[in-house]
Amino acid sequence: MTGAEVPAAVSSFVGRTEELEALAGLTVGARLVTVTGPGGCGKTRLVLEAVRGRPLHGFVELSAVGRHADLALAVLAACGLREEPGRAPLEVLGDRLSGAAGLLVLDTCEHLRREVAALVGALLGRCAALRVIATSRVSLGVDGEAVLPLTGLDPDGSGVVLLLDRARRVQPGLPAGPGTEAVAVEICTLADGLPLAIELAAAHARALPLEGIRDGMADRIGFLARPDAAGVGRHRSLAVSLDWSVGLVGDRARSALRALSVLEGRFPLAAATAVADRAALEELVDHSLVRFDPVDGRYRLLDTVREYAAAHRRPGEADAARRRLLGWAGTFAREVRDGLEHGDQTAVRRVDLADAALRCALEGALEPAGDPAAAAAVAEDLAFGWSLRGRCGEGLGLVQRLAAVLDPVPPGLAWAHAFLAFYSGDMGTSLTVAGRAAEADDPRIRARSLILIGMVQAFADPAAAEPVLSEAAGAAATSGDEWGRVEAVQCRAYTHLFRGQPDEAVRCADGVVAVLDRLGHGQLRAWDAAIRADAAESCGHYPEAVAHGRRGWELAVAVGEPVSAGGALLPLLRALVATGRGDEAARMLEEGLLFLHTHPGLGSAETGHLATAVVASTGPPEAAAQAARSALDAGGQLPHQAAEAALLLAVARLRLQDPDGAREAARTGAERAAVLGHRGLGAAAVLTEAAACRCLGVDAGGAVHEALALLHSLGLRPRVAEGVDGVAASASDAGRAPVAARLHAAAAALREDLGVPPTPLAQLLAPSEAERGPAGAWAEGARLGAGGAVAYALRSRGRRGRPRSGWESLTPTELQVVELVATGRSNAEIGSRLLVSAGTVRTHLRSVFAKLGVTNRVELAAWAVEAGHTGRPGASAARQMFPARGVPSVPRHGPT
Structure with missing residues (x-):
């Protein structure tokens, strides 16, 4: 040695x-x-x-x-x-x-x-x-x-340490603190983390503040040199260092480097070889002028190298390279289009890997010598890719710039513009641009544009959106666009959910199951599961709601798509909270909020607020009220979520012994529900406002009876239990202890059948031990069942002003007798169901015969069937009370 x-x-x-x-x-x-x-x-x-x-x-x-x-x-x-x-x-x-x-x-x-x-x-x-x-x-x-x-230093780690150390050697007075470190991170990022570039930048600290150094690096190649010309050889400036490196490769590799400088970020081999010779690319990698990542197979020019190469381009080289890159992008986009429309993850991953190169191709088409028409086709093909990755804003910006330089705008680009605007939250632009695109001769573009129009309308007026979406589904079917057909029908399903029609929503979803199976589309499968979860939860089928909700969530997360993820998350959380699984709901909420935060999309912030309010609703009332208020304030563009948040706020205010605040929130919920035509939410708002009125000494018993009838006719079982408790509370206030006891017991039995504990509202309406009433009455109420409980509750309302003859003249009890006669039951069986004697049933029948002008039970049953007064007990009463879309209103007199 x-x-x-x-x-x-x-x-x-x-x-x-x-x-x-x-x-x-x-x-x-x-x-x-x-x-x-x-x-x-x-x-x-x-x-x-x-x-x-x-x-x-x-x-x-x-x-x-x-x-x-x-x-x-x-x-x-x-x-x-x-x-x-x-x-x-x-x-x-x-x-x-x-x-x-x-x-x-x-x-x-x-x-x-x-x-x-x-x-x-x-x-x-x-x-x-x-x-x-x-x-x-x-x-x-x-x-x-x-x-x-060896690569550069971490700009946010060792790079900052190096920069500040070297800067303080020439400027000991350099201040410390987060602001200094933040600017230092920017400088190190601009320096690509290269220690030489960082040290050259730091040398300027003798005469410049860090902000001045950062701004000076707008011209990195010229700026990164020692101010005092100190240093020898290739380390005296970044330009000299790069001259040394580039001088080591041949002419073909230098030409390739200049062509590759039109690419920013990471790019795949196909994009690289579209603009540069493969052998030259290998030579550049070999000489560390282009970096190759063997993990994902992509290449990258450091920004400092790219800037150097761009400064040395010869006339026409950049335009030629951009044309070749756009040609590659067009071929690539056509290859992945079908996969993106099917939600195929292989296609999505291909787009992820090529994302920066595709963006450069589209940006290059906007240069003076570019081809924006060719880029428009690329943008249309990639629209689903931006959506599936929750990056609609980025895609929208490119599409808008392309549309601004094209006259006329191609229909496909107009659809992409409207599509990306919608999922970016710009409903107005989406509606306007989709309206123009819907005039296209291409039935596929027309169908997809109509879907967007229907989706925008669905948030404000679901009933008006339904025929638009039906037309869209037909146009999609005619053009063979299976994605469009499923999307249109699923959107129709949501128009029913927004109106409190879960059965209709499921029927819509069932109608395209076969098409969805052929598509195998992960995101649309997530939406299918979300629709079923929402419908099941609203009807009290909680095990189904949890199963569908979890499946929808997992499918959406696998795709990385936030809108369908939020659609599955909400019913899942509602079902978990309703069944007393609060800890599980809290864990799911934490997972959900993290995903929605890292995958922002249309309504994801609003969904996060509402999800938080749902989970908080059974906790401390102060936290429940705060979360519900945040959700209500955030739900401006989503009336269905705002209505739900208002009801959660109303119950929380009641728990805080603020009936005035509760009544105001309940009215807000009723107003939002009325805009949507959601009779179920409207009736639930009536129940909540009635509870507030009770605290204020205002009688709202009649409205509660009407709301209960409507909820039962819609099959919204969880709300029915609350409605029965509401009628029971009114009966208790009126001194009818046996009636109240039977109804409270019936509501408890309904909840036991659903497998749920009392809701916060039910807890507020529950009787004290002293108010429970006779034990026998409790036992009788527990045997009523859902239909019997509603029928008994409606009879407890008493007589109202009615005409002397015809169906509208019948009392609620008489209507129940008619419905039971139509099922073939005897007087004794009817009396047992209604908790009255057979003789009382005969009395009711005599009154019915007189009012309707019939003479026997057979004739009465035939009339009942013809008039539709059969089926679920209480349905006929609901049809009488609410023939259209309205909901009962609570009296406005008394304290407000």
Whole structure:
């Protein structure tokens, strides 16, 4: 061993802990390790630190050694060894280095690649104990060589530490704090994390604030030079360093580098070879001018290299490269279009990997020599890709710029514009642009544009949106667009959910199951599950709601699409909360909020607020009220969510003993529900407002009876239990303890059948132990069942002003008698169901015969069937009370 020393370091070493460990590990198993990387990435400094304290033959700096020099002689001299007359330098070097184990470091080898490779191969063959570490911008290509690629420092980690350390060496007064560090991160990012670029930037701190350095790096190549012209060789400026690197490759590779400079970010091989020769690309990678990531197979130019190459482009080179890139983008987009429309994850991943190159192709088409018409077709094909990844705003910006320079705007681009505007939350633009696109002759574009029009309308007027969506489904079917057909029908399903018609919503979803099975579309499957979860939850089928909700959530998350994820999350959380699984709901909420935060999309923020309010609704009332208020304030564009949030707020205000606030919130909920035509939510708002009125001493019993009848006719079982409790509370206030007891017991039995604990509203309406009434009445009420409980509750209302004859003249009890007669039951059986005697039933029948002008039970049953007064008990009463879309209203007199 020669006993050489490591050159002294002139500055502190920052970061690179993992790289030091990796280099140490490689030198154990390999006799030649080459540290590669772009100029200025810190290869030499890393090796200096790695070999300190280790047996060293020599540290040989080769940057000043020319191609025609005797390399072995230069190494011999650098190792402090003398020549021997009459012997070749390589022979002497081999003898001296074979005497003992040790390291030989060859620094800056790229310009002498072949010569160094030959020398190292010869030395390793003669010196069994020798190990070599080389630094080079390109690997040496020697058998057995291990390569350690080196990249820049983390701009947010070691890069900032290095910048501030070097800046304070020339400007000790540099202030500390988060603001300084934030600007330092920006500078390091602009420097690509390259230590040379960072140190060159820091040298300006003597005369410039960090903000001035950041702004100066708008011209990185010109700015990143030592202000005092200090430094030697290739390290005195970034431009000189890059000149050195580029000078090592051939003309074809330099031309390829200039062409590749039209690409930003990471790009796939196909995009690279669309603008540059494959062999030239490999040469650029080999010389660390282009980085290759073997994990995802993509390439990248450091921004500093790209800026340098762009500055050296020749006339016409950029335009030609952009045309070739756009041609590739068009072919690529056509290849993935069908996959994107089917939600195929392979296609989505392909778009992810090509995303930056596709964006560059579209941006390039907007240049003066570009082809925006060709780019319009690419944008149309990629619209689903932006949507599935929750990046509609990015796509929308590109589409808007293309539309601005095209006259006329192609119908496909107009649809993409409307589609991306909708999912970006710009409903007005979506409606306007979709209206124009719907005039296209292409039935496929027309169908998809009508879907968007219907979706926008569905939020404000679901009933008006339904015929538009029906037309869209027909047009999609005619054009063979299975995606459009399923999308249109699923949107129709939501118009029914928004109006409280769960059975109709499920029928819609069932109608396209076969088409959906053929499509195999993950996002549309998520929507299907979300629709079924919502319908099941509203009807109290909680196990189904949980199963469908979980499936919809998992499908949406797998696709990474936030809108369908939110659609599945809400009914899932409602079902978990309703069944008393609050801890599970809280865990699901945490997972949901994290996903929606990292995957923003249409309504995801509003959905997050409402989901939080749902989970908080059974907790402390202060937290429940705060969460519900936030959800109500956030639900401006989504009336159905705002209505639900208003009801949650109303109940929370009641729990806080604020009946005035509760009544105001309930009225807000009723107003939002009325806009949608959601009679179920409207009736639920009536129940809640009635509870507030009760606290204020206002009689609202009549409205509660009407609301209960409506809820039962709609099949909304969870709300029915609350309605029965509401009627029971009114009966208790009127001093009818047995009636109240029967109804409270019936409501408890309904909840037991649903498998749910009392809701917060039911808890507020529940009787105290002293108010429970006779035990016998409780037992009777528990046996009523859902239909019997509603029928009994409606009879408890008493007589209202009615005409003397005809169906509308019948009392609620008489209507129930008619419905039971139509089912073939005897007087005794009817009396048992209605908790009255057979004689009382005969009295009711005589009154019915007189009012309807019939003479016997058979004739009465026939009339009932013809008039539709059969089926679910209470349905006929509901039809009488609410023939249209309205909901009962609570009296407005009394305290407000």
